[in-house]
Amino acid sequence: METQLKQFIIDESYKLERGIVATPKTRQNLERFADANHGSNDFLLMQMAIQFGYKVALENLEEELKLTK
Numbered sequence: 001m002e003t004q005l006k007q008f009i010i011d012e013s014y015k016l017e018r019g020i021v022a023t024p025k026t027r028q029n030l031e032r033f034a035d036a037n038h039g040s041n042d043f044l045l046m047q048m049a050i051q052f053g054y055k056v057a058l059e060n061l062e063e064e065l066k067l068t069k
Helices: 003-020 027-039 042-067
Strands: none
Touching: 003 042, 027 042
């Protein structure tokens, strides 16, 4: 079960890197993009924020799995 969960995290992380919309690597990157676009491309900004949130959730889950080993 743990191996399946780890593979799920790897697969989902890979999908975030290969999507049409780039997933920001850091919160600072997301904030810089939001500042630079001044309200234009709000749909793009929203999608980036959603994907970044998902990325953070996957990273937190991965860290939790490492702690419970």
